[in-house]
Amino acid sequence: MDFQLYSLGAALVFHEIFFPEQSAAMALILAMGTYGAGYIARIVGAFIFGKMGDRVGRKKVLFITITMMGICTTLIGVLPTYAQIGIFAPVLLVTLRIIQGLGAGAEISGAGTMLAEYAPKGKRGIISSLVAMGTNCGTLSATAIWAVMFFALDREELLAWGWRVPFLASVVVMIFAIWLRMNLKESPVFEQVNAEEAPAQAAAQENTLGAMVKSKSFWLATGLRFGQAGNSGLIQTFLAGYLVQTLLFNKAIPTDALMISSILGFITNPLLGWLSDKYGRRLPYILLNISAIILAYPMLSLIVDKSNTPGVIMTSIIVIHNFAVLGLFALENITNGRNIRLP
Numbered sequence: 001m002d003f004q005l006y007s008l009g010a011a012l013v014f015h016e017i018f019f020p021e022q023s024a025a026m027a028l029i030l031a032m033g034t035y036g037a038g039y040i041a042r043i044v045g046a047f048i049f050g051k052m053g054d055r056v057g058r059k060k061v062l063f064i065t066i067t068m069m070g071i072c073t074t075l076i077g078v079l080p081t082y083a084q085i086g087i088f089a090p091v092l093l094v095t096l097r098i099i100q101g102l103g104a105g106a107e108i109s110g111a112g113t114m115l116a117e118y119a120p121k122g123k124r125g126i127i128s129s130l131v132a133m134g135t136n137c138g139t140l141s142a143t144a145i146w147a148v149m150f151f152a153l154d155r156e157e158l159l160a161w162g163w164r165v166p167f168l169a170s171v172v173v174m175i176f177a178i179w180l181r182m183n184l185k186e187s188p189v190f191e192q193v194n195a196e197e198a199p200a201q202a203a204a205q206e207n208t209l210g211a212m213v214k215s216k217s218f219w220l221a222t223g224l225r226f227g228q229a230g231n232s233g234l235i236q237t238f239l240a241g242y243l244v245q246t247l248l249f250n251k252a253i254p255t256d257a258l259m260i261s262s263i264l265g266f267i268t269n270p271l272l273g274w275l276s277d278k279y280g281r282r283l284p285y286i287l288l289n290i291s292a293i294i295l296a297y298p299m300l301s302l303i304v305d306k307s308n309t310p311g312v313i314m315t316s317i318i319v320i321h322n323f324a325v326l327g328l329f330a331l332e333n334i335t336n337g338r339n340i341r342l343p
Contacts, residue, residue, distance in 0.1 A: 001138030001173055002073040003038070003104060004236065005166050006097065008146045009076075010035040011241030012251055013163045017081050018090045028245050034094050035237060038101030039229075045105020053106060061106055063181040068103030070174025072096045077167030108135065132269040132330040139236070140262035143255050145169060150251045221332070227289065228328040235321050239303070243313075253310050257317035261326070268322050269330040276331055285331045292324035 014034065015027035022030060045065075053061035076096055082089045111131045145166045153162040240254035275284050299320040303313050 001141050001170060002069045002100060004139045004142035005073060005146075005170060006038070006076070006100070007035055007233075007237040008142060008240060008255065009163065009166070011237050012146070012244055012255075013158065014093070015245070016159055017163060018093055020082055024245060028241055030090070032238065032241065034090065034097050035233075037094050038097045038104065039233070041098040041101030042105040045102035047105070048102070049106035057186050059181070059184045059186045062111065062184070063178070065103040065105075065107050066174070066177045066181055069100050069107070070170065070177065072100040072103070073167055074171045074174065075167075077164040077170075127273070130273075132273075132326065133266060135329065136262050136265040136269060136326060139265075140259060141173070142166065143259035143262060147252060147255045147259055150255060224285075224328075224332050228325065228332060231292070231324040231328065235317070235325055239300075239317070243303070247304065247306060249306075249313075250310075253313060254317065257314035258321065260314070261318040261321040264318065264322055265326040268326050272327055272330040281331055285328070288323060288327045288331065292320070292328070295320055295323055 010031045011028075014031040015022075015024070018034075019027035019030045049061050049065055076093065079092055079096070080089055108131060111134065149158060149162050149165060236258060240258070243249040243254050244251050272284060272288070299316045302308055302316040303320075305313075
């Protein structure tokens with residue numbers, strides 16, 4: 001939820017709040033730059049907290065990361081604007097975004113690893129798809145609350161105070177998430193490794209940047225994430241901003257489309273998880289990538305054509321979002337050796 005709240009904020013309102021003295025195009029580029037800073041931080045966070053998770057346990061790391069992300073997201077809602085403190089406003093925004101990104105680095109991999117280690121044999125695909133469904137819940141919540149803001153408030157109200165509401169409201173989700181993490185049991189696989197002296201010593205030697213770089217499955221997982229994460233940023237953030245800021249579409253079009261797509265994701269994700277248990281992960285993933293490539297041009301052509309009705313544009317966003325983002329994410333749980341899984 002935290003990343004999607006920020007991505008829509010960066011795409012649709014931050015350019016006017018934190019970069020008002022820039023041209024519309026430059027303000028949007030700068031707002032997207034603050035969004036991108038979080039992804040750079042995720043790389044660092046993935047290594048730091050991934051390594052920590054393999055040493056001290058998945059539960060402790062997931063508690064730390066959700067707390068970091070939640071606090072930073074809430075603090076964004078109380079930031080002063082450019083009109084109030086000038087250049088320090090975007091500096092503070094980027095700082096919070098970087099800390100948020102550090103925490104996010106091990107969130108998805110950590111949750112996926114933990115569920116995969118809990119999953120019974122033959123059920124790993126559908127159990128691990130719960131991570132995608134959890135992320136989908138966040139996307140749905142974020143798009144829904146932004147949709148309400150755009151519907152209920154006019155432009156002046158939105159820029160004056162309405163943009164803060166989604167970030168301040170996230171404190172409720174943070175408290176609930178922290179409570180869940182505090183009541184988690186440690187992964188049985190980690191406990192087994194930790195209880196065995198020899199594997200524990202091996203983990204200390206194996207859990208290094210060098211070991212990670214030499215891992216074939218690490219590079220495979222990295223390559224898979226490049227495709228899905230790139231599609232996610234393109235469709236959920238850049239495309240939303242492009243439609244509203246460049247093509248002057250109503251803000252409700254991309255937000256409502258992503259909200260509906262997230263609802264459909266509750267069917268897409270477990271279905272693909274079940275298929276991966278039945279036929280393996282490789283075939284469904286390859287077919288989904290091929291489908292996304294084939295659909296990309298016609299769907300995006302329909303989306304940016306201003307002569308099309310909002311219904312056609314929204315349907316196109318929903319289709320490409322489910323194939324190229326939600327579907328791929330549901331099948332991405334690639335696991336390393338048990339001592340170097342979390343990064």
